[in-house]
Amino acid sequence: MLELRFIRENLELVRKKTERRGIEDSRIEDFEKVDLERRELLGELERLRNNRKTVSAEIAELKKQKQDAEALILEMRGAGERIKELENTLAGVEENLQDIVMGIPNLCDDSVPAGKDEDDNVEVKKWGDVPQFAFEPKSHWEIGENLGILDFERAAKLSGARFALLKGLGSRLERSLINFMLDLHTQKHGYEEVLPPFMVNSTSMTATGQLPKFEEDLFRIKGWDLYLIPTAEVPVTNIHRDETLAEKELPVKYCSYTPCFRSEAGSYGKDTRGLIRQHQFDKVELVKFSRPEDSGAELESLLADAEEVLQLLKLPYRVVTLCSGDLGFSATKTYDIEVWMPAQNKYREISSCSNFGDFQARRGGVRYRPRDSKKSRLVHTLNGSGLAVGRTLAAILENFQRDDGTIYLPEVLEPYFEKRF
């Protein structure tokens, strides 16, 4: 959410930046009218309330001196009623304004390239050599099914399309990757590990921006104000909702493994096979709270932390800056890391690292108190996948396959495959 006053004073800028994202029906046009209406009502209401307060104090004074206050009381009779009426009118207008404001996306950073969709994303880096095969590389689902470590048919029996059943060394590999990523980020990169609830309420979903606009992407628990989390970003960012942090605590860095649940509404026919697009997938997420002036640099180091996972796994990847049209609703800037998928002969997203500026912090009331200041300020929030585990597993199967249908594992995972008992 952007600040009301900011929108009012920079309406042209907000309109331009929103257009740059390719969003048409943002209702910004209504803002000016509704905002004015609200302030006029508010002014009138505040006058009435001020009057009530003043007169009530006079009545109190009279009563204290044992004098008759009946005349004043009579005069004020009905004042409460009038105030209530105005309050109700105002509430309606504010709801209207809130709808408009909640529908306005975050402003994109100046360094974000203009563009329409993912084709306009700008590559900023390439790492590793794309493997050359002397044979036709198989898809990860073929390899996985042949090895008996992936079973999509039975998963469909259990739950339907877009679910996977991992078996034997497949589930062992998934678990190893989770542990490897958590160990790297906690032991080397200084993140604190958290394991949050996998269901959150609507307030939490609203703070990070999934609600109210993107409800159709979520799974809701029937009869409860609870949703399955689409990413650990939601519970972890909400850890400090309505809190004021001390400046010396910043940046706060969390690392969290959770499964993620997404309806994938609107992606029918896309990636129907394999592990790429599932209703449930594992992810290790990195979340940061930083001072506003540090968030740019924190995004770069967050990206580096995520990249290191791929480097250690020796998986080739590239980094792209999302263009304005592909940028998420709440983000000011996003880097996607895309891993090489040999069977598809292209790079596929495996991590998304974003700076949200104060957009989420304002919605969620996350602030900090600067050392020498009386006033608290909103923090900046950032997060990034470090990494999407299912897609990492798929990349390992495809990149490290041999012509006999077996695969080999990157060295860093060996400790996770040692026999323990």
Added chain:
RNA sequence: GGAGAGGUACCGAAGUGGUCGUAACGGGCCCGACUCGAAAUCGGGUUGUCGGUUAGUAGCCGGCACGUGGGUUCGAAUCCCACCCUCUCCGCCA
């Protein structure tokens, strides 16, 4: 599910109809004094939000907020109703 207790500022906590929301008191934090420096001590400061004013995220003026939403009243942290959450005990349970 049953019984009870409680939700007030950064934290703890007082306050049961009228300058108590510039919210007692304690702690923390920040600034200053003392000190070679620190500790201790002493002094000062420290809620958020919306609106107005303004060159201003500074000041000043005003409104609102004591879990949430309603109600009573000239006036509600305080009285009434509903709901949410936390804690304790009992029951059930992985």
